[in-house]
Amino acid sequence: MAFYIARRLFWTLIVVAAVIAITFVVFYLLPAGDPALRFAGKNPNQTELDLIRHRLGLDQAWYVQFGKFIKTFFTGDQYGWPGLGYTFAGQSSVLHLILERAPRTLLLIMGSAILWLTTGVAIGVISAVKRRSAVDRAAMGFALFGISAPVFWLGLMALYIFWRQLGWAGGTGYVSPVDSVTGFFSHMILPWVVLASLYAAFYARMTRNNLLETLGEDYIRTARAKGLSERRVIFKHGLRASLTPIVTMFGLDVALLVGGAVITESVFNIQGLGYLAINGALTQDLPTVLGVVLLAAVAVAVMNLLVDVLYAFIDPRVRYV
Amino acid sequence: MRRSLRFAWMFAALLALAILAAGCGSKSSDNSSSGSSGSSSSGNTAASSSKSYDNGSSAKGGVYRVGWEQSFGFTNNFDPTGEYLGNAWGLYVNLLLRPLIGYKHQPGAAGNELIGDLATAVPQPADNGLTYTYKLRKGIKFAPPVNRAITSKDVAYAMNRLANPKDGGQYAFYYTVIKGWDDVANGKAKTVSGISTPDNQTIVFHLTKPTGDFNLRMSMPATAPIPPEVGACFEGKPGDYGRNVIASGPYMVQGSTGTFSSCSALKPFSGYDGANGNHIILVRNPNYDQSTDQYRKSNPDRFEYRVNSNADDIYAKVQAGQLEDEQASPQPKTIRQYSTDPNLKDKLLPNVGDRTWYLTMNMTQPPFDDIHVRKAMNYIIDKQSLRKAWGGPVIGSIARHIAPPVMYQNGLAEYDPYSTPNDSGDATKAAAEMKQSKYDPDKAGKCTMSQCKSVLMVADTRALDNRMVPVIQANAAKIGITFKVRSINGAYTTIQTTNKNVPFSERPGWGKDYADPYTFFGELFDSRALIPSGNTNYSLAGITPQINTEKKLGVTGNLNNVPSVNADIDKCIAKTGDARTTCWENVDKKVMTQVVPWVPYLWSNNVTIVGPKVTHWNYDQFSDGTAYSQVSVKSS
Numbered sequence: 027m028a029f030y031i032a033r034r035l036f037w038t039l040i041v042v043a044a045v046i047a048i049t050f051v052v053f054y055l056l057p058a059g060d061p062a063l064r065f066a067g068k069n070p071n072q073t074e075l076d077l078i079r080h081r082l083g084l085d086q087a088w089y090v091q092f093g094k095f096i097k098t099f100f101t102g103d104q105y106g107w108p109g110l111g112y113t114f115a116g117q118s119s120v121l122h123l124i125l126e127r128a129p130r131t132l133l134l135i136m137g138s139a140i141l142w143l144t145t146g147v148a149i150g151v152i153s154a155v156k157r158r159s160a161v162d163r164a165a166m167g168f169a170l171f172g173i174s175a176p177v178f179w180l181g182l183m184a185l186y187i188f189w190r191q192l193g194w195a196g197g198t199g200y201v202s203p204v205d206s207v208t209g210f211f212s213h214m215i216l217p218w219v220v221l222a223s224l225y226a227a228f229y230a231r232m233t234r235n236n237l238l239e240t241l242g243e244d245y246i247r248t249a250r251a252k253g254l255s256e257r258r259v260i261f262k263h264g265l266r267a268s269l270t271p272i273v274t275m276f277g278l279d280v281a282l283l284v285g286g287a288v289i290t291e292s293v294f295n296i297q298g299l300g301y302l303a304i305n306g307a308l309t310q311d312l313p314t315v316l317g318v319v320l321l322a323a324v325a326v327a328v329m330n331l332l333v334d335v336l337y338a339f340i341d342p343r344v345r346y347v
Numbered sequence: 348m349r350r351s352l353r354f355a356w357m358f359a360a361l362l363a364l365a366i367l368a369a370g371c372g373s374k375s376s377d378n379s380s381s382g383s384s385g386s387s388s389s390g391n392t393a394a395s396s397s398k399s400y401d402n403g404s405s406a407k408g409g410v411y412r413v414g415w416e417q418s419f420g421f422t423n424n425f426d427p428t429g430e431y432l433g434n435a436w437g438l439y440v441n442l443l444l445r446p447l448i449g450y451k452h453q454p455g456a457a458g459n460e461l462i463g464d465l466a467t468a469v470p471q472p473a474d475n476g477l478t479y480t481y482k483l484r485k486g487i488k489f490a491p492p493v494n495r496a497i498t499s500k501d502v503a504y505a506m507n508r509l510a511n512p513k514d515g516g517q518y519a520f521y522y523t524v525i526k527g528w529d530d531v532a533n534g535k536a537k538t539v540s541g542i543s544t545p546d547n548q549t550i551v552f553h554l555t556k557p558t559g560d561f562n563l564r565m566s567m568p569a570t571a572p573i574p575p576e577v578g579a580c581f582e583g584k585p586g587d588y589g590r591n592v593i594a595s596g597p598y599m600v601q602g603s604t605g606t607f608s609s610c611s612a613l614k615p616f617s618g619y620d621g622a623n624g625n626h627i628i629l630v631r632n633p634n635y636d637q638s639t640d641q642y643r644k645s646n647p648d649r650f651e652y653r654v655n656s657n658a659d660d661i662y663a664k665v666q667a668g669q670l671e672d673e674q675a676s677p678q679p680k681t682i683r684q685y686s687t688d689p690n691l692k693d694k695l696l697p698n699v700g701d702r703t704w705y706l707t708m709n710m711t712q713p714p715f716d717d718i719h720v721r722k723a724m725n726y727i728i729d730k731q732s733l734r735k736a737w738g739g740p741v742i743g744s745i746a747r748h749i750a751p752p753v754m755y756q757n758g759l760a761e762y763d764p765y766s767t768p769n770d771s772g773d774a775t776k777a778a779a780e781m782k783q784s785k786y787d788p789d790k791a792g793k794c795t796m797s798q799c800k801s802v803l804m805v806a807d808t809r810a811l812d813n814r815m816v817p818v819i820q821a822n823a824a825k826i827g828i829t830f831k832v833r834s835i836n837g838a839y840t841t842i843q844t845t846n847k848n849v850p851f852s853e854r855p856g857w858g859k860d861y862a863d864p865y866t867f868f869g870e871l872f873d874s875r876a877l878i879p880s881g882n883t884n885y886s887l888a889g890i891t892p893q894i895n896t897e898k899k900l901g902v903t904g905n906l907n908n909v910p911s912v913n914a915d916i917d918k919c920i921a922k923t924g925d926a927r928t929t930c931w932e933n934v935d936k937k938v939m940t941q942v943v944p945w946v947p948y949l950w951s952n953n954v955t956i957v958g959p960k961v962t963h964w965n966y967d968q969f970s971d972g973t974a975y976s977q978v979s980v981k982s983s
Contacts, residue, residue, distance in 0.1 A: 063843075063881045065422065065429070065585070066517065072878065073533070077512045081585070118424070182659065190663060198660045292656040297625070301656055305418050 031335065038327035045323040046316065047092065053312050054088040061114055061310045082114055095316065110320070111313040113306075120317040123302065128321070130200050131298030133210075134217055134290065135283045141222035142229055143276060147265075149226070150233020155260060157238065165230060172227025180220045181293035188216060198295040217294040221287065225279060229272065236268035243267075269340050277333035278326070285322035397454035398696045399965035400957060409960070409980040411647040413973075414661035415654045416675035422517060424586030425619065425627070427568045428508050429515035433858070434674050436568055437970035441643065441977075442598040442629055442650060444571035447481045447502060447550075448562050450969040451642045452976045454698050456756050458968025459862035461562055462642060465497065465572065465595065469562050476557025476921055481565070483548045488634040490599035492607040493574045497595055499550035501572035503542050507531065508578055509569045510539050515585025518860065521564045526553045557921035560863040566969070567861060571595060580610035590615035597637070597645040597976070598629040627652040646963070646979035665958045666691070671980050672957055672964075672973055685956060698966035700953040701753055702858035703746050703867070704737075705945040706819065707842070707885040711904030712850035713798035714828065718910075719784035720794065721943040725765035726777035727822050730948040736814035737949060745770045746947035749935045750867045753968070754859060755928050762932075764939045774825050781826045793827035804830040805852040807838040815853050844880045845887070846901025855885060856951070862969065864931035865920065872912050872938060886944030889913050910942040 062078040079085040083094065095111070103109035105119035112119055153165040188195045196212030203210040240246065241264050249259045288300035299318050306314030337344040415434075423429030427439055441452060449464025451457060461469045466481040473480065487497050509516040510531035522528055526541025541553040554561065564570075574593050581588040591613055592600060601618025618628035629650040637645070652674075655661050662681045664670040677685075685695040708715035708724065715721055730745045737743075747763040767773035778792025786794040804819070806812045812834065820830050830851065838854045841847050860866040870876065874889025879900050887902065889911030895902050912934055919930035938944065953971055957964050960981040967974035 060840075060880060063840075065515065066881060071520075074512050075881070081513075185660070190667075198655065198657055295655045295657050295660055297654065297656055 027335075027338070031331070034331045034334065038324075038331060041327050042320065042323045043096070046096075046320055049316060049319045050088065050092045050095070050312075053310075053315060054091075060084075061312070065114070099320075110317045113314050114309070114311045120313045123314065124299065124317050124321060127297065127299050127302050129202075130296050131284060131287060131291070131300065133203075133214065134221065134287060134296060134298060135280055137214055137218040138221040138225070139276070139280055141218055142225035145222065146226035146229025147233050147272065149230040151237060151260065151265060153230065153234040154237035154241065162234075166234070169227040169230045172223045173231075175223070177220060177224055177289045178293050180223060181217070181290060184216045184220050185293070198293075200296045213294075217290050217296060220293075221283075221290045229275070232275065233268065233272060236271060237264055240264045240268045266340060270337060273336055273340060274333055277329040277336075281322070281326040281329035284325040285318050397698050397966055399454065399963075400693060400696060400961065401963045401965075403962075404981075405644075405646060405963040405979040406982070407646050407648075407979075408982040409647050410649045410651060411672065411961075411975070411978055411980050412651045412653070412670045413672045414664060414670045414675060415652050416658050416661060416673070417656055418654055419627070419652075421589070423515050423589065425589030425592065426515065426581075426586045427571060427573075427592060428505070428588065429517045429585055430568065430589070431517045433971055437967060437972040437975060438627070438629070438650075438652070439568035439571070439596075440566075440970055441596075441967060441973075441975035442645075443592060443594045443596045443600075444568055445487065445497075445595040445640075446566050446568065446571040447483075448566040449642070450566065450967070452965075452967045452969070452974040454966035454968050454974075456753055456968075458966070458974075459753065459756075461566065464566075464640075465502070472557070472561070472923070474553075476559070476923070477554045479552045479554070479561055479565075481550050481552075483550070484639050485548065486636050486639050487595060488636075489572075489574055490594035490632040490634055491603050492605045492613075493577060493593050494606060494634060495574075496547075497572045498547035499544040500547070501574055502550050502570065503538075503544050504575040504578055505570060505573040506542055507538050508573060508582075511582075513583045513585070514581075516569060518567065518569065521567070521860075524554045524556055524558045524561070526555055559919070559921055559923040559927045560861070560865055563861040563863050574607075577607060577613065580613055590619050592616075592619070594632050594635075597632055597635045597640065597643055598650065599632040601628040601630045603632075625654055643976035644979070645976060650975060662956065665956055668959045670958055671961050671978075672955065674972075677954065677956055681956070682954075694957050694959075694961075696955045696957065696964060696966070697741060697952045698955070698968075699743070699751070699753060700858065700951055700971045701751050701862065701968070702856055702951050702971075703749065703751060703947050704856040704949040704951060705746065705947040707852050707855050707945055708943075709848065709850045709904070710886050710888065710909045710942075710944060711890060711902055711906055712848055713905070714784070714786045714794055714796070714802065715850055716905040716909075717784045717786055718941075718943055719780045720786060720799075720826075720828075722765070723777040723780040723784070723826050724823065724828075725943065725946050726767060726780060727772050727774065727826050728946045728948065729772040729818060729822050730767075730770040730946075732771070732818045732822075733815055733948045736818060737811060737951075741952065743949050743951035746950045748939050748947060749871075749945070750859075750864045750931070751950045754862060754864050754867070755932055755935075758928060758932050759935060762936065764936070772822055772825075777826050787827075793825075795827060799828045801829055801831040802850050804832045805838050805841050805849045805854065806832055806834045807854050808834045808836045812853065819853055842885050843882050845877065845882050846879065846903075848903055849885070852885065857883075858971065863927075864935065865916070868912065868916050868919075868931065868934055868938070872942070872944070873916055874911055874913055886942075888938075888942055888944050912938055912942060 062075050062082060062084055065078050066075050076085065083091055098109035098111060101109060103111060105121050110120035113123065149165045149168065153162045156162050185198065189197045195216045196209060199213060201209035201213045246259060246263060249263050285299050285303050287298065288304050291298045291301040299321065303315060303318035306318065420432055421435055422431040425435060427444060440449065445465040447464065447466040448461050448469060451460060451462060463469055465483055465487060467484050470479055470481055472478060483497065483499055489495060489497055508514045509519050509522060510528050512532055525539055527536060527539045528541065530536035531539050543551045545551065572595055577591060577593050578588060594603065600616040602616035607613065620626050631648060658675045661670065661673050661675045662677060665673055685691045706728065708721050710716055734742065734745060748759060752758060752760040767776065781787045781792050781794060782790045786796045786799055789795055806816050816832055823830060835841055838852060842849045842852045842854060857867060857871060870883055872884060872888040874884065874894055877884055877890060877894060877898055877900060879898065887909060890902060890906055890909050892906045895906055915934045915937060919927060919934060922930050955973060961978065962981060963977065963979040965974050965977050
């Protein structure tokens with residue numbers, strides 16, 4: 027197992043480096059204009075433009091810039107380790123920016139992940155066990171709604187109903203749990219629910235299908251023939267075997283949301299990593315984009331690794347060599 | 348043209364107003380709202396509308412909260428030396444900084460009148476316009492942690508900082524007329540030799556040529572005093588001073604406390620979180636003396652600017668009284684609501700922005716290398732339809748020449764060299780012009796030559812562009828010009844690159860930096876300012892084969908006999924007062940009749956929505972936004 031993890035970690039590093047390189051090249055080759063012009067005022071002369079390009083390091087070949095980025099990443103810069111440089115737009119540390127934004131996104135993901143996993147799997151189980159019943163149809167109706175309803179629409183409706191009309195939620199914006207625990211929960215409950223509704227729907231459908239398939243297996247019939255209780259059959263033998271693809275999906279979904287919860291963050295004014303990345307891309311702020319991409323790539327790789335390791339605990343048939 | 352956050356969003360925001368205006372004719376009811384004051388009327392003069400709000404209970408105290416959509420969008424991290432965002436200028440000149448020259452923070456022409464701010468008065472030039480001497484007011488101190496009287500050396504330091512390209516100045520070109528400026532810019536000197544400070548209360552500027560708008564240039568935020576002891580901490584680090592702006596105005600960034608001891612002990616002020624895009628909080632400057640300031644009322648105790656990614660949310664909070672003001676793009680439903688609800692109507696405050704939107708024609712590219720074709724385009728374009736595409740009369744007035752009338756103290760208001768019925772285009776006049784063109788050999792009133800077919804038009808990809816392009820295509824087809832449209836997200840980059848040789852674009856707009864037409868003509872038509880990328884003289888006025896070669900512009904086209912107004916610009920630069928205004932008016936007329944690089948079609952308005960706790964609001968013409976120094980808000 028240790029060798030397996032070490033080998034995976036090595037490949038994780040390769041994947042992250044490749045993602046960063048691709049991002050760098052794509053950004054460098056994008057015909058989005060010269061970032062130096064953004065800082066040069068409206069009537070720059072060539073000397074001023076050259077000076078700005080030099081200051082931003084844009085006067086060097088892309089592979090030189092990339093090499094410097096990688097070197098600084100490992101050795102650190104004046105803002106600490108890992109060295110992510112400073113933003114073109116704000117002249118502020120990318121590392122600090124990410125550290126400031128990351129808790130918002132991570133807490134958003136954590137809360138909604140708990141919600142979607144528990145409700146999605148629970149609905150899927152109930153739906154599978156009560157197949158073709160009213161409960162099943164209602165659950166699948168919910169799933170269809172969750173999958174179909176755009177997050178931005180759900181978010182705006184939730185804000186309108188539960189904040190502006192009923193006053194039950196705290197509204198938009200982010201309140202740190204360090205500042206106010208109640209404020210944190212009252213502001214996060216709507217984004218959690220809205221983000222979770224989409225994923226819960228997927229998970230419910232997937233759990234239902236997997237469980238139905240598993241419950242049709244011979245060993246389930248054997249378990250029942252042995253006289254095991256239905257609860258034990260479903261949860262110990264059925265659900266456990268159905269969970270493997272769910273765990274795979276869960277790992278990837280969580281990782282992808284690290285840089286991808288842009289709409290939820292925008293609608294609820296949470297301003298996390300996704301929002302940071304989008305703004306970075308719109309302003310051609312390469313260091314910011316790279317910082318977020320790096321974090322997202324690491325998240326995807328690490329979550330994949332975790333998922334693979336978890337397989338061994340969920341499914342006894344899985345062995346690592 | 349300083350960057351404007353609001354204008355980037357404005358067209359979409361005002362769509363609903365247009366719909367409403369269409370439904371109600373073109374009448375405005377500004378002056379019917381109790382508690383509000385303003386004036387506007389139907390038709391084209393609607394652009395001169397200015398609307399304020401006052402419920403008669405202005406008082407000191409309270410917190411003025413502003414929602415700022417998406418991000419602050421600063422160009423230099425709020426460092427005044429290089430900050431070019433118009434909305435940031437609003438904060439600087441109203442609240443934080445006191446340049447030598449200031450404004451009354453009022454709407455309309457009154458808001459463009461100069462007053463002495465840090466200086467005791469607006470000086471008259473001496474030495475045939477080559478010397479400007481400013482006397483500083485006594486009793487004006489820097490905010491904590493500097494806590495000392497401001498001297499002329501602090502102004503000189505700010506100017507030297509601006510001259511040094513390593514410190515990120517973005518409009519230093521306005522000051523190259525100061526002797527020795529270029530030596531600092533080129534690294535040959537450390538200080539500008541043309542700036543002297545004979546004593547702590549006097550600063551003298553020696554110019555290389557008479558510059559009639561020099562006082563206006565000294566009103567811009569980068570010229571406000573910076574304490575050298577703090578500024579030195581950030582030399583060669585553009586933008587870093589933005590976290591520690593030392594105030595000279597009535598407010599300061601929260602966290603500006605204590606006493607300055609060393610650079611290493613100076614931590615970013617807590618009230619500034621602009622780099623992270625979260626908030627800016629301003630509180631009263633304890634060292635500010637109201638008796639030194641005649642025009643800032645400085646009513647609220649505190650200003651809070653918070654970024655919000657959700658424009659809907661901003662307007663909901665404004666309506667609910669959780670915010671007082673916005674730097675955002677109102678959604679059509681919001682505009683509609685405020686336009687129709689009698690209880691909200693007086694909170695919708697449109698004011699004229701000093702900005703022209705225009706179609707640009709590249710005078711080196713056929714068929715626009717023929718002045719008669721360019722004139723024909725001015726006659727044939729249906730400006731009413733273009734304004735309708737933007738949102739209708741409420742969005743602004745039809746533009747008929749280069750700079751808006753307010754730039755001439757409302758001069759040229761009636762000037763309309765290409766008058767057409769109802770501004771909807773005139774096919775007869777256009778055909779008459781086209782007949783004189785080399786592209787109409789048959790004298791049929793239509794271009795029949797291949798150069799007029801599939802002419803490249805670079806458009807942007809906004810919904811607005813999609814509405815404008817068909818209008819332009821249909822109009823131009825009447826005189827035989829057809830367009831091949833290339834829509835590019837961020838079209839400016841393409842049209843600002845000279846070797847792309849873009850013949851025509853519908854994208855451009857231009858706003859003033861300060862209230863002098865030089866900020867239009869000097870930047871838009873002076874061929875000496877041409878550069879290969881980032882160029883703003885899209886029509887290439889005044890280009891010659893020599894300039895093309897020397898500046899490596901890469902223009903391929905008809906470079907012979909492109910009309911120039913360089914000499915006319917130079918004549919006006921030296922003038923002052925009414926003579927200057929008249930001079931610029933004549934340049935405007937010449938550009939419109941002898942150069943004809945554009946089809947100007949819109950002078951746009953700026954719209955603000957305020958919340959129920961606001962007791963006074965008015966527009967600041969200089970910064971094209973809220974006059975924060977004049978507003979007041981209920982304390983509770």
